[in-house]
Amino acid sequence: MSSVFGKPRAGSGPQSAPLEVNLAILGRRGAGKSALTVKFLTRRFISEYDPNLEDTYSSEETVDHQPVHLRVMDTADPDTPRNCERYLNWAHAFLVVYSMDSRQSFEDSSSYLELLALHAKETQRSSPALLLGNKLDMAQYRQVTKAEGAALAGKFGCLFFEVSACLDFEHVQHVFHEAVREARRELEKHSLARPLFISEERALPHQAPLTARHGLASCTFNTLSTVSLKEMPAVAQAKLVTVKSSRAQSKRKAPTLTLLKGFKIF
Numbered sequence: 334m335s336s337v338f339g340k341p342r343a344g345s346g347p348q349s350a351p352l353e354v355n356l357a358i359l360g361r362r363g364a365g366k367s368a369l370t371v372k373f374l375t376r377r378f379i380s381e382y383d384p385n386l387e388d389t390y391s392s393e394e395t396v397d398h399q400p401v402h403l404r405v406m407d408t409a410d411p412d413t414p415r416n417c418e419r420y421l422n423w424a425h426a427f428l429v430v431y432s433m434d435s436r437q438s439f440e441d442s443s444s445y446l447e448l449l450a451l452h453a454k455e456t457q458r459s460s461p462a463l464l465l466g467n468k469l470d471m472a473q474y475r476q477v478t479k480a481e482g483a484a485l486a487g488k489f490g491c492l493f494f495e496v497s498a499c500l501d502f503e504h505v506q507h508v509f510h511e512a513v514r515e516a517r518r519e520l521e522k523h524s525l526a527r528p529l530f531i532s533e534e535r536a537l538p539h540q541a542p543l544t545a546r547h548g549l550a551s552c553t554f555n556t557l558s559t560v561s562l563k564e565m566p567a568v569a570q571a572k573l574v575t576v577k578s579s580r581a582q583s584k585r586k587a588p589t590l591t592l593l594k595g596f597k598i599f
C-alpha cells in the first residue's frame with residue numbers, strides 16, 4: 334500500500350500530501366459534461382458552453398477527510414471518440430455521461446464504456462468508470478429508462494447514477510467524490526500512480542512528446558484566483574487549469590479563462 338494511503342489518511346492533517354486524481358468526463362456532445370463539471374466546481378448551472386473547448390480543471394477536494402488534488406478533464410470529442418489516448422492514458426477514473434432524453438447519447442455512452450474496456454484489456458490496467466444518466470430534471474422526456482442505465486452499468490461493472498446539472502449540487506458532488514473513491518481504491522490496489530501529462534506551474538519532462546503525439550497545440554494555465562467575479566461562491570476554491578487542444582486553439586487565439594466567459598450563470 335502506498336504511503337499516500339497509509340498514516341496520512343488517518344491523520345489527514347495539514348502535513349498530508351494530497352492524493353492526485355485525474356478524472357475524465359466522456360460522452361456525446363450535449364450530454365451535459367461541461368454543465369456537470371462546472372456545477373461541481375462552482376455550484377452553478379451554466380446553460381451554454383462552447384462545445385469545441387476541452388479544458389482540464391483543478392480543484393482541491395476533501396474526500397473522506399483526505400485531501401485530494403483533483404483534475405477534471407472536460408473532454409470535447411467530435412462525433413466519435415478521437416485521439417483517445419489523451420484521456421485514456423491520463424485519467425485514473427472516468428465519468429461517462431449520457432443525456433436521458435437522448436437515446437443516441439445513451440448508445441454513445443455504451444461505445445465509450447466499450448472503449449474503456451478495450452483499453453483496459455489491451456493495457457492490462459483498468460480504470461474505474463461511472464455511468465451517469467444526466468438531465469434528471471427532464472425525466473418526463475426521457476428516452477432511456479433507469480433500468481436500462483443500470484443494466485448498461487452492470488454489464489461493464491461500473492457504478493450508475495442519474496443526476497442533473499441543474500438540480501442540487503450535493504448530488505453532483507457526491508458523484509464526483511464517488512469517482513475519487515473508485516480511483517483511490519484502484520490506486521491502492523496497484524500502489525502506483527499514473528504519469529500525468531500536465532502539472533500546474535511547469536511542464537513535466539515528457540510533456541513535449543505527448544504534445545506532439547496528441548496534437549495539443551499548447552498548454553496554458555489559469556487560476557480562478559486571478560478572476561474577480563461576484564457570482565463565484567466563496568465555497569468554490571477550485572483553481573482552474575486550462576489545457577487547450579489544437580481545436581480549441583484554432584477557435585480562440587488568446588489564452589483566456591474559458592469557464593467564466595460568455596456563459597449564462599443561473
Ligand SMILES: Nc1nc2c(ncn2[C@@H]2O[C@H](COP(=O)(O)OP(=O)(O)OP(=O)(O)O)[C@@H](O)[C@H]2O)c(=O)[nH]1
Nearest residue numbers: 362363364365366367368380382384468497498499
Ligand atoms: N435541463 C438540463 N439541461 C442540461 C443539463 N446538463 C446540461 N444541460 C444542457 O444541455 C446542453 C449541453 O450541455 P453541455 O454541458 O454543453 O454538454 P456537453 O456534454 O459538454 O456537450 P459538448 O460541450 O458539446 O461536448 C446545454 O444547453 C446545457 O444547458 C441538465 O442536467 N438539465
